[in-house]
Amino acid sequence: MTQNVQYSNNVDATLNSFIEGGNYNAVMVLVDTNTHELVLPLLPCLSNAYIIEIAPGDDNKNLETLTRVWREMEQCDATRHSLLVNLGGGTVTDLGGFAASTFKRGIDFINVPTTLLGAVDAAVGGKTGINFNGLKNEIGAFAQAKAVIVSTIFFPTLPKQELKSGFAEMLKHAMLHSHKSFEQLLQFDFQNIDYDLLLSLLHESLKIKQHIVEQDPTEQGIRKALNLGHTVGHAFESKALCDGKSVLHGYAVAWGLVVESVLSHILLKSPSDDLYNLANFVKENYGAFYITCDHYDQLIDLMRHDKKSLNGEINCTLLKSCGDFTINNKINEDDIKAALDIYRDIMGI
Amino acid sequence: MTQNVQYSNNVDATLNSFIEGGNYNAVMVLVDTNTHELVLPLLPCLSNAYIIEIAPGDDNKNLETLTRVWREMEQCDATRHSLLVNLGGGTVTDLGGFAASTFKRGIDFINVPTTLLGAVDAAVGGKTGINFNGLKNEIGAFAQAKAVIVSTIFFPTLPKQELKSGFAEMLKHAMLHSHKSFEQLLQFDFQNIDYDLLLSLLHESLKIKQHIVEQDPTEQGIRKALNLGHTVGHAFESKALCDGKSVLHGYAVAWGLVVESVLSHILLKSPSDDLYNLANFVKENYGAFYITCDHYDQLIDLMRHDKKSLNGEINCTLLKSCGDFTINNKINEDDIKAALDIYRDIMGI
Numbered sequence: 115m116t117q118n119v120q121y122s123n124n125v126d127a128t129l130n131s132f133i134e135g136g137n138y139n140a141v142m143v144l145v146d147t148n149t150h151e152l153v154l155p156l157l158p159c160l161s162n163a164y165i166i167e168i169a170p171g172d173d174n175k176n177l178e179t180l181t182r183v184w185r186e187m188e189q190c191d192a193t194r195h196s197l198l199v200n201l202g203g204g205t206v207t208d209l210g211g212f213a214a215s216t217f218k219r220g221i222d223f224i225n226v227p228t229t230l231l232g233a234v235d236a237a238v239g240g241k242t243g244i245n246f247n248g249l250k251n252e253i254g255a256f257a258q259a260k261a262v263i264v265s266t267i268f269f270p271t272l273p274k275q276e277l278k279s280g281f282a283e284m285l286k287h288a289m290l291h292s293h294k295s296f297e298q299l300l301q302f303d304f305q306n307i308d309y310d311l312l313l314s315l316l317h318e319s320l321k322i323k324q325h326i327v328e329q330d331p332t333e334q335g336i337r338k339a340l341n342l343g344h345t346v347g348h349a350f351e352s353k354a355l356c357d358g359k360s361v362l363h364g365y366a367v368a369w370g371l372v373v374e375s376v377l378s379h380i381l382l383k384s385p386s387d388d389l390y391n392l393a394n395f396v397k398e399n400y401g402a403f404y405i406t407c408d409h410y411d412q413l414i415d416l417m418r419h420d421k422k423s424l425n426g427e428i429n430c431t432l433l434k435s436c437g438d439f440t441i442n443n444k445i446n447e448d449d450i451k452a453a454l455d456i457y458r459d460i461m462g463i
Numbered sequence: 464m465t466q467n468v469q470y471s472n473n474v475d476a477t478l479n480s481f482i483e484g485g486n487y488n489a490v491m492v493l494v495d496t497n498t499h500e501l502v503l504p505l506l507p508c509l510s511n512a513y514i515i516e517i518a519p520g521d522d523n524k525n526l527e528t529l530t531r532v533w534r535e536m537e538q539c540d541a542t543r544h545s546l547l548v549n550l551g552g553g554t555v556t557d558l559g560g561f562a563a564s565t566f567k568r569g570i571d572f573i574n575v576p577t578t579l580l581g582a583v584d585a586a587v588g589g590k591t592g593i594n595f596n597g598l599k600n601e602i603g604a605f606a607q608a609k610a611v612i613v614s615t616i617f618f619p620t621l622p623k624q625e626l627k628s629g630f631a632e633m634l635k636h637a638m639l640h641s642h643k644s645f646e647q648l649l650q651f652d653f654q655n656i657d658y659d660l661l662l663s664l665l666h667e668s669l670k671i672k673q674h675i676v677e678q679d680p681t682e683q684g685i686r687k688a689l690n691l692g693h694t695v696g697h698a699f700e701s702k703a704l705c706d707g708k709s710v711l712h713g714y715a716v717a718w719g720l721v722v723e724s725v726l727s728h729i730l731l732k733s734p735s736d737d738l739y740n741l742a743n744f745v746k747e748n749y750g751a752f753y754i755t756c757d758h759y760d761q762l763i764d765l766m767r768h769d770k771k772s773l774n775g776e777i778n779c780t781l782l783k784s785c786g787d788f789t790i791n792n793k794i795n796e797d798d799i800k801a802a803l804d805i806y807r808d809i810m811g812i
Contacts, residue, residue: 139773139774139775177530181526184595184596184601184602185596188595188596188598188601188768191768191775193772193773193774193775194773195773195774215604216565216592216602216603216604217601217602218601218602218603219590219591219592219600219603219604219605220604220605220681241568243565243568246533246537247533247534247537249537251568252533252537252566252567253533253565253566253567254565254567254568255564255565255568255569255604256568256569332569333568419537419540423542424488424542424543424544425488425542425544426488426540426542
């Protein structure tokens with residue numbers, strides 16, 4: 115199934131055409147506190163929409179928030195012919211997509227990602243869901259948005275770490291695609307951000323992702339490539355949650371890409387230059403996730419509980435080189451520990 | 464999408480072939496207290512399955528139970544390659560199907576309906592879900608079971624009202640199909656139940672249903688025919704829930720079929736003989752749902768909140784005659800009230 119993705123900096127007009135074309139009997143918009151204040155006023159087409167507001171941040175992507183959203187959808191008399199517009203980052207689009215796809219067994223939703231991470235990660239590909247019991251995206255569904263409207267007009271006001279978070283997923287796509295794409299992204303200068311360049315890089319990045327997703331919408335095979343960096347990255351995120359903290363998803367992915375590049379180097383002899391160039395870029399722009407060898411067993415246990423695991427085995431996508439990936443690599447504990455040792459060494463922790 | 468339905472009285476062997484063929488890393492079985500005690504021991508192929516037990520009854524088909532099932536699935540280290548067998552009536556298959564289709568964004572499930580209603584209503588057609596906020600099946604998803612195994616071996620130990628409950632859905636299918644099928648079911652004798660006859664009637668009934676579902680799996684059009692009796696029936700069920708009671712689903716459908724047959728007679732001139740024959744059969748076997756004219760506004764409000772409603776309008780499937788249905792009939796309040804008056808009159812309340 116092809117996802118309808120619209121690239122447009124005239125978000126209001128584009129969104130309005132979908133709203134008018136859909137002949138909906140009610141339009142709701144899901145925002146977080148930030149997008150309510152900063153983004154919603156920029157979209158006059160939503161001035162009559164019923165507003166559902168949630169608290170920002172991944173730790174609110176939970177069952178309690180979901181239950182409240184379902185309740186509010188009911189309170190505004192939403193029917194199967196109503197529309198939910200998800201206006202926000204990954205928390206809003208993941209939770210809102212799941213809320214819409216399960217409300218009365220499914221109503222239309224449109225995603226308007228307001229963060230780079232939202233655009234590149236959560237808004238395209240049909241994955242929706244919430245965290246549950248301390249595990250990331252443990253409950254959810256595959257559900258396609260009616261449309262996704264991608265723009266860069268909301269990014270300049272974002273904190274820089276939000277941009278970096280999204281950029282990590284773009285790095286992943288580039289690594290899956292070609293050495294040239296990878297090198298191009300490593301040149302990106304976060305001190306002097308070029309938003310026009312970023313838009314073109316984003317468009318290219320989403321084309322790589324869509325090409326993979328369309329071949330395998332429910333993640334039976336090749337789509338697992340998109341899990342590059344995520345087996346370890348999710349374990350870092352889950353560890354942070356267990357410790358009562360939270361880290362930005364893209365930061366966890368960036369660190370996960372480094373650890374999994376170490377694994378690629380150990381197991382598949384991927385070039386060490388690429389590993390060191392990546393590690394330097396990540397260290398400079400993302401810092402490092404602090405771990406000691408005392409955390410290895412906890413991290414390994416979290417990796418075993420990952421959705422990608424089979425029979426409790428740890429499963430990673432790895433690279434022979436940029437653009438040449440293999441899915442379903444089973445990783446043993448010793449290799450994970452060795453990779454975490456090297457990660458700590460090259461990241462200087 | 465064609466649902467894989469197996470008609471077999473050798474349930475253990477049939478189920479076992481799916482379990483062995485699926486190469487699952489964990490098999491879980493969802494039961495209620497009754498099926499745990501009475502049915503599970505009849506299926507040796509599940510002797511090593513992880514058992515998840517819930518309390519019986521539609522009022523346990525709620526978010527709290529669902530949350531516990533998700534948690535228990537996690538506790539037995541279920542992965543995307545695990546299987547959930549739903550062994551029970553509609554509560555188990557509806558809730559279990561939704562739990563499985565949302566756990567890690569979806570794992571395989573097999574439905575083994577143990578009640579006639581489960582076989583005829585909930586186990587075929589891909590509708591899963593839970594009640595929420597006092598509304599029936601308000602949260603859910605369309606998700607196809609890997610297989611549905613239909614048999615009559617579990618029915619003789621059921622209370623007779625469970626059989627009657629399922630039989631009401633068969634009545635509905637017959638009314639949608641032909642006058643001959645309708646007349647045949649009205650001859651059925653609940654005093655001396657012929658289980659062989661029932662199996663053949665059930666098979667025929669499910670063929671009618673599957674034929675409709677396959678043409679329209681997500682209920683955009685013709686599948687709405689299957690809502691016959693349900694607009695009013697659900698309102699009766701929801702009213703009972705609001706009053707802290709519960710009625711068997713099929714009983715509510717039987718009463719709903721009578722009210723909607725009155726509407727068919729008023730609005731589409733359907734034959735009065737069919738109406739009176741139906742009403743007599745329902746009164747004799749199901750009794751009547753007690754309402755007074757003081758309840759009309761509440762019932763109408765509940766009908767407006769039904770999933771089938773559009774723009775707050777009340778939407779029913781109606782019959783010109785048996786086998787000749789029309790979907791999407793918008794019903795005004797006066798006609799509902801008139802039909803409820805006649806329902807009370809012919810049911811003697």
